[in-house]
Amino acid sequence: MSATTANTVEAIMRIRREVCDLHAELTRYELVVWTAGNVSARVPGHDLMVIKPSGVSYDQLTPESMVVTDLHGVPVAGGSDGAVWGNPALSPSSDTAAHAYVYRNMPDVGGVVHTHSTYATAWAARGEPIPCVLTMMGDEFGGTIPVGPFALIGDDSIGRGIVDTLRASHSPAVLMQNHGPFTIGKDARSAVKAAVMCEEVARTVHISRQLGEPLPIDAAQIESLYDRYQNVYGR
Numbered sequence: 001m002s003a004t005t006a007n008t009v010e011a012i013m014r015i016r017r018e019v020c021d022l023h024a025e026l027t028r029y030e031l032v033v034w035t036a037g038n039v040s041a042r043v044p045g046h047d048l049m050v051i052k053p054s055g056v057s058y059d060q061l062t063p064e065s066m067v068v069t070d071l072h073g074v075p076v077a078g079g080s081d082g083a084v085w086g087n088p089a090l091s092p093s094s095d096t097a098a099h100a101y102v103y104r105n106m107p108d109v110g111g112v113v114h115t116h117s118t119y120a121t122a123w124a125a126r127g128e129p130i131p132c133v134l135t136m137m138g139d140e141f142g143g144t145i146p147v148g149p150f151a152l153i154g155d156d157s158i159g160r161g162i163v164d165t166l167r168a169s170h171s172p173a174v175l176m177q178n179h180g181p182f183t184i185g186k187d188a189r190s191a192v193k194a195a196v197m198c199e200e201v202a203r204t205v206h207i208s209r210q211l212g213e214p215l216p217i218d219a220a221q222i223e224s225l226y227d228r229y230q231n232v233y234g235r
Contacts, residue, residue: 067096133208
């Protein structure tokens with residue numbers, strides 16, 4: 001095995017472990033039920049990604065069950081024996097095409113997460129952005145959490161909606177209409193953090209609206225919060 005191939009194998013093994021471990025955070029924060037939802041990660045330096053297999057319970061996930069695909073969502077061969085990475089009986093998540101489209105079109109993104117977390121999905125069902133009425137939102141999302149267009153699973157339509165919406169936003173989260181939240185990050189862990197924070201603010205703003213109309217934050221103040229958190233405090 002060449003040094004390059006050995007390095008690639010090592011990178012893939014590391015990412016598979018990381019992606020597997022991060023799925024436990026989705027259940028820990030109650031962002032998913034049954035087998036719904038997924039985490040993926042780009043393999044740095046390669047046109048590859050690692051994603052959860054379809055239809056496998058969270059408590060049955062292992063690093064070896066994580067599926068490696070190219071950036072069009074096609075499972076790839078690898079390793080010294082040329083075997084398909086992961087269990088060949090397992091298919092990649094049904095959301096793989098969406099994740100792959102994001103990686104192809106947003107080169108700075110290293111991780112993507114999809115959940116059906118209750119409060120964020122409730123906002124998505126209404127097709128309503130979550131307004132930036134919390135300093136936490138200014139810090140993490142740089143403004144409103146936007147809504148992306150309705151799209152069906154099966155091709156890269158969801159991915160196109162994610163990319164088109166987030167390209168014009170500071171937000172690492174988008175609420176895909178009638179579907180649920182997708183989040184992005186510089187790596188998979190950052191994308192999981194965005195998913196956790198998205199659900200937290202969706203819940204808090206919903207509760208606030210039951211008490212009355214939340215107070216808006218001035219756009220200049222939001223920008224100041226975001227700049228400080230992202231470039232000073234958050235580092």
